[in-house]
Amino acid sequence: MANYTLLWRHKVPGKKATGRPPRFTVDEVIATAIRIADTNGLEAASMARVAAELGAATMTLYTYVPSRADLVDLMVDQVLLERNLSSDDSIRLFAGRTREMYAAHPWLTEVSLVRPPLGPGTMAEREYLIAAMTGLGLPTMKINRAALAVTAFVYAFAREAGEDARLRQISGQTTESWWHAHGDFWENWFDVEAHPAMTDLWNAGGFEDQAQDAFEYGLDLLLKGIDGSVE
Incomplete structure (x- = not known):
């Protein structure tokens, strides 16, 4: 099932932040994944590789994007939007x-x-x-x-x-x-x-x-x- 909350994250009012602020944004995760894929192909843009590029643990990345399939959807929609x-x-x-x-x-x-x-x-x-x-x-x-x-x-x-x-x-x-x-x-x-x-x-x-x-x-x-x- 598509993650519409993430796909439409800029259209949905954000929840009031509590606790420690996140180290980076979903947009930064997507941009990093796209940059890796542009250079090395889609397979290279794994959750582990993206997390490493951001200087985070792999499991940390799942708190931003819950699955690799969600990440690919977000990457695709982002480059479509950039036209x-x-x-x-x-x-x-x-x-x-x-x-x-x-x-x-x-x-x-x-x-x-x-x-x-x-x-x-x-x-x-x-x-x-x-x-x-x-x-x-x-x-x-x-x-x-x-x-x-x-x-x-x-x-x-x-x-x-x-x-x-x-x-x-x-x-x-x-x-x-x-x-x-x-x-x-x-x-x-x-x-x-x-x-x-x-x-x-x-x-x-x-x-x-x-x-x-x-x-x-x-x-x-x-x-x-x-x-x-x-x-």
């Missing part, structure tokens, strides 16, 4: 910030957002997208499906950016250098006769696009299609 979405933003800005989020926090690729933490970060995203689609004048029954279509497209590309960053983090090798390292495949193993469409496109220079080009192209088509469905 700072507002009603003045465009869908393109949401898309760009989401890709940047995954690139900056590649450990997100280790987390499923099919069942996201129901905190301020998740709710801010949904409210923003629903408001954006409503503002286009879409019929009621198309608003949520359009928002979900945009979400699915953006997150697919964003996760790819995160996976790229994570692989670079693990191997120390960029994806570009990985492809260069496999150059002998095209010379010695690729069968041009069995793959004529690919071969023709290669000879015409059609493989020069970057991931960003495909992202913008697909987003353009998607948004034009949504806009064209306004009745």
